Amino acid sequence: MNSAKRIVARVWRLIRGPLQWRVLWLAHSKFMVGVTGVVRDDAGRVLLLRHRMWPPETPWGLPTGYAVAGEEFTATVVREVKEETGLDVKPGALVRLRSGFKLRVEVAYEAHHVGGTLHIDSFEILEAQWFDPNALPPGTQETHRQLISGTGNTPS
Template structure:
């Protein structure tokens, strides 16, 4: 029986194989986060409207869209939330998140964009923080991302 299944599989064309694999596999949402730094090493933090009040501060974050690379998604999210442009660098975290969610974080450098323009639907406030002066109500996972990216740089 196994040999028959293997022969049947091999007789299928690539697009049919890919479609069958797509239908049979779990689908994941991809959450992207940017650890954005300015030239002085300060980290961009945002106060997110839809996050719980006791932990509203965090890094720029959102979801990847179909057809986007993760790096493009990080740059888009920063631009949508703040109006700023960034150069996305290296991967700093890849892991599983809540249920069928993949968490991806990249280091990024501020590349301009003029004055910060917040998307007030999602973002209440924004500021550049020195790594040693992070707000108390910063999301703990984001605090760890900042700390690990600093350790990686050093």
């Protein structure tokens, strides 16, 4: 058995670089990374979106989307908020990191509204509004309520 391990180790060292990465890519699980932004304004209100493609009983939630290859997750927050609302944000602390799903990992960051003009992407978003964290609309996703209130968040 030791000789087999030595042979595998020797082959592994010989295929350094892109071929090693290809082997690792083929041998390991692939995940999508969903990134959410808990966007707040200077008054402490939180930005919620009524999503067109979410279940009709829970259409309200935070700006969210999937990271693209090579993108830092904080950049995903900035990009998704801009695409969905036209607003500019500055990402802050990591507030949640969840795994254990079959094909995805979830990441959430605090974010602060710093500018831009509200203009929703009508393909994905039906409505965007600022809400007091203690007065969220009916139909807000439960996990997003938890992110807003800070309950169950991952320490950063």
